[in-house]
Amino acid sequence: MRRLINNGYDVVEEMLEGYTKAHPDYAKLLENDNRVVVSTRKSSEPKVGIIIGGGSGHEPLFLGYVGENFADAAVVGNVNTSPSPEPCYNAVKAVDQGKGCVYLYGNYAGDVMNFDMGAEMAAEDGIRVESIQVKDDVYSSENFDDRRGVAGDLFVFKAAAGAATLGADIDEVVRAAEKVNRMTYSMGVALSSSTLPATGEPIFEIEDGDMEIGMGIHGEPGVRRSKIQPADKVVDELLSYILEEGKFTSGNEVYVLVNGLGGLPLMDQYIMFRRVEQVLSEKGIKIYKSLVGNYATSMDMIGGSITLVKLDDEIKKLLDVPCDTPYLKIK
Amino acid sequence: MAELILNRQFFVNVIKDMAELVEKEKDHLTKLDSDIGDGDHGVNLSIGFRETMKQLELITSQAPDISSFLKKVGMILLGKVGGSSGPLYGGFFIKAGADVQGKDEVTFEELIGMIENGVNSILQRGKAQVGDKTMVDAFVPGLKVLKDSTDLKPIERFAAFVEQMKKGAESTIPLVAKKGRAMRLGERSVGHKDPGAESSWMLMEVILNNLKKIVGE
Numbered sequence: 001m002r003r004l005i006n007n008g009y010d011v012v013e014e015m016l017e018g019y020t021k022a023h024p025d026y027a028k029l030l031e032n033d034n035r036v037v038v039s040t041r042k043s044s045e046p047k048v049g050i051i052i053g054g055g056s057g058h059e060p061l062f063l064g065y066v067g068e069n070f071a072d073a074a075v076v077g078n079v080n081t082s083p084s085p086e087p088c089y090n091a092v093k094a095v096d097q098g099k100g101c102v103y104l105y106g107n108y109a110g111d112v113m114n115f116d117m118g119a120e121m122a123a124e125d126g127i128r129v130e131s132i133q134v135k136d137d138v139y140s141s142e143n144f145d146d147r148r149g150v151a152g153d154l155f156v157f158k159a160a161a162g163a164a165t166l167g168a169d170i171d172e173v174v175r176a177a178e179k180v181n182r183m184t185y186s187m188g189v190a191l192s193s194s195t196l197p198a199t200g201e202p203i204f205e206i207e208d209g210d211m212e213i214g215m216g217i218h219g220e221p222g223v224r225r226s227k228i229q230p231a232d233k234v235v236d237e238l239l240s241y242i243l244e245e246g247k248f249t250s251g252n253e254v255y256v257l258v259n260g261l262g263g264l265p266l267m268d269q270y271i272m273f274r275r276v277e278q279v280l281s282e283k284g285i286k287i288y289k290s291l292v293g294n295y296a297t298s299m300d301m302i303g304g305s306i307t308l309v310k311l312d313d314e315i316k317k318l319l320d321v322p323c324d325t326p327y328l329k330i331k
Numbered sequence: 332m333a334e335l336i337l338n339r340q341f342f343v344n345v346i347k348d349m350a351e352l353v354e355k356e357k358d359h360l361t362k363l364d365s366d367i368g369d370g371d372h373g374v375n376l377s378i379g380f381r382e383t384m385k386q387l388e389l390i391t392s393q394a395p396d397i398s399s400f401l402k403k404v405g406m407i408l409l410g411k412v413g414g415s416s417g418p419l420y421g422g423f424f425i426k427a428g429a430d431v432q433g434k435d436e437v438t439f440e441e442l443i444g445m446i447e448n449g450v451n452s453i454l455q456r457g458k459a460q461v462g463d464k465t466m467v468d469a470f471v472p473g474l475k476v477l478k479d480s481t482d483l484k485p486i487e488r489f490a491a492f493v494e495q496m497k498k499g500a501e502s503t504i505p506l507v508a509k510k511g512r513a514m515r516l517g518e519r520s521v522g523h524k525d526p527g528a529e530s531s532w533m534l535m536e537v538i539l540n541n542l543k544k545i546v547g548e
Contacts, residue, residue: 009378055413078378080369081413109511110414113456117418146514196370198377199361203370218369220512221519 001200003300008198012056012078019063023326026067027074030094035076035087038094041068041324048164048173049073049101051091052157054111055080057194058217060327061153061296062105067325069165071157075118079197079299080218082110088118092127100128100170104157104177106149107133130170132156132177136186136307138245139214139222144182150217151259151296152184152307154328155319162321180315185246187238188305190215191228192263194298213237217261217298231268235275238306243283246310250284255309255319260294263302269293272304288316295327335439335485339400341541343391346404348537350380356533363526367513372416372526379412379420396435398428401445415457415511416527419466420534422456423449439485439542443477446492446535450474463509464520466527469499473535486542493539496532503528 005011013034020028020037030036052062053075062074072095077083082105092101103119105111112133119129135144136152149156159180163173191211193202203219206212213234214222229237248254258273260266273292280287288311296305309315323330353360353376360373383404390407394400401424409421427445431437437445450470459465461472473496480488501524508520511527 078371078375078413080371081375082415082417084410084413084417086410109457109514110417113415113418114413196361196374198374199358199370201361201370203365218512219365220369221516 001195003195003197003200005197008196008200011197012076015056015059016063016076026324026326027063030090033087033090035083036091036094037063037066037074037076038091039066039068039072042072043069043165045167046097046099047167048099048170049092049095049097050104050157050161050164050173051075051088051095051101052104052153053077053083053088053091053115054105054108055082057299058296060294064327065154065157065325067323069321069323070161070325070328080203082108082114085114085117085121088115089121092118092122092129093125096127100130102160102164102170102173102177103129103131104153104160105131105133106153107135107147108149128170130174132160132174132181134181134184136181136184137188137216138185138241139187140216140220148216148220150186150188151257151305152186152309154257154291154295155184155255155307155309156181158323158328159315159318161323162318165321165323166318176314176318180309180318183246183310183315184307185242185310186305186307187213187241188215188217188222188259188261188303189213189234189238190219190222190261190301190303192300192302193219194262194301214241215303217296217301219298231271232275235272235306236279239276239279242306242308246308248283248285248308248310251286253286253288253311254280255311256280256287256290257295257307258290258292259296259305259307261301261303261305262294262297263300264304266293269304272306276306289319335542335545336436337439337442337545338436339391339397341545342397342400343387344544345538345541346383346387348541349534350384352533352537353377353380353530356530360526360530363524363529366523367508367516367520368526369512371414372530375412375414375416376420376530379408379417382411383407396428396431396433397437398432398434401425401428416530418456419453419527422452426452446477447474457510459510462506464503464506464513464525464528465510466525466531468503468506468525469496469528469531472496472499473532486539486546486548489539489542493532493536496535500524500528500532
């Protein structure tokens with residue numbers, strides 16, 4: 001156990017207290033619900049409310065993207081667990097400006113159930129809430145609708161927020177988000193488990209020196225368990241799945257995210273990116289912009305993922321809409 | 332034998348014992364969930380029942396009837412357990428009392444109806460079917476036995492229900508998961524018991540144990 005916490009049952013509350021006290025110029029907790037983080041930078045023009053959320057343990061996903069012209073609120077669940085319906089509902093009540101709200105979250109059964117119940121509660125108050133489940137992890141299922149949401153969440157959320165900032169109505173925001181959802185492709189590799197704070201135990205066993213390509217952010221199994229390979233080989237394999245699934249061809253333009261799962265050194269992430277750039281260059285795929293870092297983690301998991309977003313002018317425009325949050329700033 | 336009458340205290344005792352069971356079996360349930368899920372089923376149930384115990388005295392004294400008491404328990408679980416188990420187990424307790432509102436005592440037959448309402452809530456919310464490798468694999472066959480065994484005396488009847496639920500949980504072992512976290516494992520979920528199915532029969536056994544206490548077994 002290599003965590004620096006107090007009582008394992010208090011981690012979410014203590015993390016939220018620390019976070020909101022560190023970034024009061026961006027976010028605060030709702031007075032009536034300590035599992036909803038809301039932006040302290042409300043937009044002057046009423047717009048569609050953007051509400052993201054899911055389990056804790058993926059910081060900076062989700063609360064780190066609450067701020068100006070990105071998420072208006074984040075709903076916070078227990079570690080690796082979807083939040084309950086009431087905070088989902090309270091988030092809507094807090095951010096709705098009369099234009100309706102969109103829930104955006106990773107595609108997991110628990111999240112779907114709880115956010116749906118939150119939306120039902122909001123509907124009883126006459127507030128329209130639409131929901132988007134991000135489905136970017138290409139290895140998780142052959143069927144798009146069954147895929148889980150991982151680091152690609154960032155792009156789908158950003159596209160929705162960009163559309164809302166530009167004044168789109170709720171149907172437009174949903175359309176834009178779903179478009180990017182279908183253009184975002186990710187796959188990851190894990191070299192270790194993460195540690196569950198309440199037990200101090202790893203979620204699953206993996207030997208020092210082993211890796212699992214295709215593993216999900218909660219330890220969902222991947223392609224196979226093997227010895228750790230050189231970074232270039234691992235990147236080649238991850239990209240082969242992504243490029244095939246996304247039917248990428250020469251001339252395509254992409255946004256690249258090399259994402260650390262929490263325990264992987266930044267040095268290693270940049271070494272991964274180097275190979276991503278080489279492969280894409282060889283294939284005539286142009287990199288529009290890149291992000292490298294811990295954008296969607298699994299606490300202390302040693303691992304990383306690659307995300308490619310296939311771009312067109314509309315998607316570029318949405319992703320380029322300026323925003324200001326503690327973990328993503330676009331000028 | 333006198334007819335079994337289940338009063339408010341019976342249900343309070345059931346909830347207390349469920350909380351104790353969940354603490355006791357936390358690690359076991361977590362291990363099952365680590366094998367095919369994300370390792371938090373035991374912990375999340377513990378969080379939910381701990382909060383329930385914190386508020387137990389208050390909700391017991393405030394609830395006008397058994398239905399409201401169980402609804403309050405369900406709301407706490409819904410609010411604190413999270414994941415799939417929150418809506419599923421929370422909904423079970425919320426809906427259990429739908430047909431016994433206003434009562435502070437229920438009969439054994441009415442208890443059967445309460446369990447049926449709880450199971451229907453799970454089926455509606457989770458949309459799983461038998462064979463998907465979930466708690467439905469325990470609840471649906473179990474409920475059938477409970478309803479059909481009209482020839483058995485109440486305790487035996489409920490024991491048969493729990494036994495069938497336990498068998499239902501066992502039946503999940505060779506299945507390929509079609510729902511939830513385990514669904515991502517595909518073939519790898521084979522050979523592992525579903526944690527929700529396991530917790531479900533264990534919670535129902537708590538009710539059986541309390542029924543036995545009433546008749547002095």
